[in-house]
Amino acid sequence: MPGDGRRHGMLGARTVGHGAVRHRRRQDGSGRDASGHEGNGHEDGGGRVVREATRRGVLAAAVSLPLVATGCKGIGALGTPPRQQPDVAVVRDAIDGETLMISRYHAVLAAVPALAGPLGPLLEQHREHLARLRARLIEPNPASRPGRSPAVAASPAGLRVSGTPAAARAYLRHAEQAAAQTLLGKLTAAPPSLAQLLASIAASEATHALLLGPGRRAG
Amino acid sequence: MSASIPPAVAGPAARGAGQAARRPAAPAAAASALQAALAAEHAAVYGYGVAGAHLSGARQKAAARDWEIHQAARDTLSAMITALGARPVAAAPAYRLPFPVHGSRAAVMLAAFLEDRVATAYLGVVALSEARLRLFGARSLESAALRAAGWRGRTLAFPGLEAPAPGPVPSGPGASQPARAAPAPAPSGPATPGA
Secondary structure (H helix, E strand, O other), rough: OOOOOOOOOOOEEOOOHHEEEEEEEEHHHHHHHOOOEEEEEEOOOOOOOOOOOOOHHHHHHHHHHHHHHHHHHOHHHHHHOOOOHHHHHOOOOOOOHHHHHHHHHHHHHHHHHHHHHHHHHHHHHHHHHHHHHHEEEEEHHHHHHHOOHHHHHHOOOOOOOOOHHHHHHHHHHHHHHHHHHHHHHHHOOOOHHHHHHHHHHHHHHHHHHHHOOOOOOOO | OOEEEEOOOOOOOHHHOOOOOOOOOHHHHHHHHHHHHHHHHHHHHHHHHHHHHHHHHHHHHOOOOOHHHHHHHHHHHHHHHHHOOOOOOOOOOOOOOOOOOOOHHHHHHHHHHHHHHHHHHHHHHHHOHHHHHHHHHHHHHHHHHHHHHHOOOOOOOOOOOOOOOOOOOOOHHHHHHOOHHHHOOOOOOOOOOOO
């Protein structure tokens, strides 16, 4: 279907960077599909010669037609949101992971306020991770994400944290290690620049785990 | 002849999001990224020799341990590059240090700096399309970040992607604070290999 690629791009979220490159390729593909054929002019019933359908012309028409259709019928005519691209899912999972880590730090700080000093820099770096990940996602309407529950970002109330500093640090250390592993597991599903960001965040979380270890001072 | 410890190039993310990376064919891209990592490992092997000469006790042992780790990584990378049909880059006879290293404090910061550069170089390997190399790059990046955190005593938000400016930390109570605000000192002359 000729309009699919473009509708996908307009409605669906995509990541910044290589996602945009893929998006352009998809447009090219749809343009060719829309034409059905490229090439020769032909005579219509009245004997007039219809102007030759150039590749450029077909592409231009393919780009403009769905826009016109959208303008006429409104956004509702486009139907259900399209499937998201794989790298969008990777970014969203990473965002959920960082949101969860921040919630865990908040839960620990609520239970053990004395850890505020050493944990502060680590929490701040998680906030930087989250901001950088969010910046890679262009979402026209985050409220209408398909197939996701808003409860995915666990609230601190749902996290049980032990009250001793040592146990709280161990809890965060294991969470950091698990988060880093999860990110590494997503590496091959990501385009290059996103993979670099995920690898860097995973490395940062591994260093957090190091500084949360016994005998180290975090921060 | 001396070479500056090279600023590593990390690939697409370092060039900014939204830019299409024009990469050569996969084997050439792999060889290029691995060569950059090898160059950073050569510099680290040299630099740890300098750092170790200014350290003592447990920190000297740690420097010796990391020096051996970088030698092993250098050999691994050389073998990988050879397997790709390319000739591994050679080490420079000497490297220009990013700041003068005359004491233990600067030696520790040099070690952290070397690890930052190595981390950045491995980030270029992470950008490769082959899954095996990508994971190798990510694990090597993580190891470098862990060593850097060990030397620095604090963590970075984006190891390999963003590093503090090189420079020894000013002495005094603020010694554990980031060196980010410190101006990069003028490069010193070629240092003699220590240890």
